Amino acid sequence: MPLVRIDTLGTDPARLAALGEAVHEAVVDALGVPSGDRFQVLTGHDGVHSVLRHGDHPGVRRDDSVVFVAITLRAGRDADVKRALYRRVHERTGTEPRNVLVTLTENGCADWSFGHGLAHYAPAGGAPAGA
Template identity: 70%
Template sequence: MPFVRIDTLGTDPARLDALGQAVQDALVETLGVPPADRFQVLTSHDGVTSMLRHDDYLGIRKDDSVVFVAITMRAGRSAEQKTALYRRIADLVHERTGTEPRNVVITVTENTLVDWSFGDGEAQYAPAGAEPAGAQP
């Protein structure tokens, strides 16, 4: 059930699709996500009305082929699994789109089962009576 957002600059639909599939394949291979469990928002910014900004943080030089991948998923994966995920995403993105691994920026945000609704205004995975994390009485 990971939710993935991919942002790039000046990317055509074929590259966007290849980026989305690369991330999905990496999630399946490294974390055991079911193949049909795909929730993605793929956005190509035009550089005029929407933009991406990047610097050379940690001495890693970026250019305008940068890809930002934001993954929201349920908590519980180990550091080793996440590291394997990052490596596999970078490798597959490079293999399928030619994007250098240095240009692949990945973030993971974790949450709990009650933090998901897949439609109908319901928290399908939440135990009955569960309160969202941080809920105030």
């Protein structure tokens, strides 16, 4: 936890890997998650079979170098921590800041299963484990 999804247009595997590493470092630094806690889906869209659409809201003029970063994480971090995360992601991706769009989706302890059909952060009859 957290789960990170990165989508880009026309990106080669090396660039995707670099983006994944950059976002992971930002998540570790800003959110304080363990460095071995990496769950990522990295997708490069070819513009023909899969595409990305982007607008200029809220007055940010993006181009086809846009990088979408969607992070799902447990709720509870304040706005200052989230702002620090956004800054670190923008600093580390090597992409024009106007082309990096980050969204956070928060959920609760019972919303995570890492395998074996268990709610790892909300075990039956016990206290949550992990961070």
